[in-house]
Amino acid sequence: MRLIEALDYATEELNNCCESPEFEATVLLEEVSGKSKEEILIKNEILLKGVFKNFEKLITRRTNGEPLQYIIGKINFLGIDIFVNQKSFIPRVETEFMTGYAIMEAKLFKNPRILEIGTGSGAIAVSLALNLPDSLIFATDISIETLGICKKNIAYHQLKNQILTLCADSIKPIRLINQFDIIISNPPYIPEEELQYLPELVKREPRIAIDGGRNGVFIINQILRLSPLLLKKNGILYIELAKVNIPYLDIPEDLNFEVLDDHLGKKRIFRGVKK
Ligand SMILES: C[S@@+](CC[C@H](N)C(=O)[O-])C[C@H]1O[C@@H](n2cnc3c(N)ncnc32)[C@H](O)[C@@H]1O
Missing domain, CATH: 3.40.50.150 (Vaccinia Virus protein VP39)
Incomplete structure (x- = not known):
């Protein structure tokens, strides 16, 4: 699977549980892939199977109602x-x-x-x-x-x-x-x-x-x-x-x-x- 496909999948999954599904999907994909939003969208590289599995786990935590900030473990203040x-x-x-x-x-x-x-x-x-x-x-x-x-x-x-x-x-x-x-x-x-x-x-x-x-x-x-x-x-x-x-x-x-x-x-x- 490529990064943009993964992003689309996550945005769809998050659609019913948060106000900004695309934003949150991007933040979680940045976290798990170590790539910036620009790299995800421009390079659109292949996402390794193991990384995608981890991404799925984060998405599940979010659809189960856990705040994004707890999943990422940090905020900008x-x-x-x-x-x-x-x-x-x-x-x-x-x-x-x-x-x-x-x-x-x-x-x-x-x-x-x-x-x-x-x-x-x-x-x-x-x-x-x-x-x-x-x-x-x-x-x-x-x-x-x-x-x-x-x-x-x-x-x-x-x-x-x-x-x-x-x-x-x-x-x-x-x-x-x-x-x-x-x-x-x-x-x-x-x-x-x-x-x-x-x-x-x-x-x-x-x-x-x-x-x-x-x-x-x-x-x-x-x-x-x-x-x-x-x-x-x-x-x-x-x-x-x-x-x-x-x-x-x-x-x-x-x-x-x-x-x-x-x-x-x-x-x-x-x-x-x-x-
Ligand atoms: C709204 S949070 C604010 C946390 C942080 N200062 C911030 O702005 O993100 C309130 C904090 O007060 C603490 N707290 C609650 N009751 C308290 C008390 N009686 N004495 C001292 N701290 C208390 C809570 O544990 C919590 O960390």
């Missing part, structure tokens, strides 16, 4: 490779937006000390570290399993000296009072009442990464309550959230705040500054 697996949340474009915003503001601090809560794969922490070489980052997560993939990303990007990981529940165990210039988090924020209506693909991600409890604000409000203690004066807190969370936020008086829109014009980033 702000231009860098981030490894992901079934134990970690798949970073989203909205989070790239918040991280880009935080990088821009963090450049105004000298040797910024940054705390990330709920680091997951470490996409935010790694991007901050690469863009802010004079920063020191503490990255926490309640899930020891996701910290495994986070550590793999830290090692891959050679950031062991710049990012310290900690398995912790929210920010309760952190005792570094008035130490941080920046706190950033993309916590679980889907209201528990809405979890059952999520697309099947999202349900494949770890529940602990998406379940925000009642009204989606369980972790958000813990962070809001405690972060003024940990931030330096004029330190900044960024939290990714959804519009539905906003009426239930428990915002401390010692924070000036605004809620910024994301790239789609949706209320998405809580930005608080410690008075």
Whole structure:
């Protein structure tokens, strides 16, 4: 079988299970064949039997509902490779937006000390570290399993000296009072009442990464309550959230705040500054 035939076969197979069958088929064929999209289409070489068998296995995983990113094992986040697996949340474009915003503001601090809560794969922490070489980052997560993939990303990007990981529940165990210039988090924020209506693909991600409890604000409000203690004066807190969370936020008086829109014009980033 030739590459284009394999591509057509896969596109057909994926037709009923994903929104962009041709795109996903191409990504999977690139992965399995080691060829770029251009090479596949222009050279149209013969695909060895064994390689086709592996390709079929990947297609079956996808038709069984596994997210493409877990099959490939990595994503591109702000231009860098981030490894992901079934134990970690798949970073989203909205989070790239918040991280880009935080990088821009963090450049105004000298040797910024940054705390990330709920680091997951470490996409935010790694991007901050690469863009802010004079920063020191503490990255926490309640899930020891996701910290495994986070550590793999830290090692891959050679950031062991710049990012310290900690398995912790929210920010309760952190005792570094008035130490941080920046706190950033993309916590679980889907209201528990809405979890059952999520697309099947999202349900494949770890529940602990998406379940925000009642009204989606369980972790958000813990962070809001405690972060003024940990931030330096004029330190900044960024939290990714959804519009539905906003009426239930428990915002401390010692924070000036605004809620910024994301790239789609949706209320998405809580930005608080410690008075
Ligand atoms: C939406 S995911 C975000 C992951 C990553 N920061 C990103 O943006 O792709 C939320 C993360 O928070 C972690 N988490 C959930 N509850 C937590 C808690 N109480 N304390 C710390 N981390 C928590 C989850 O394990 C998950 O990795």
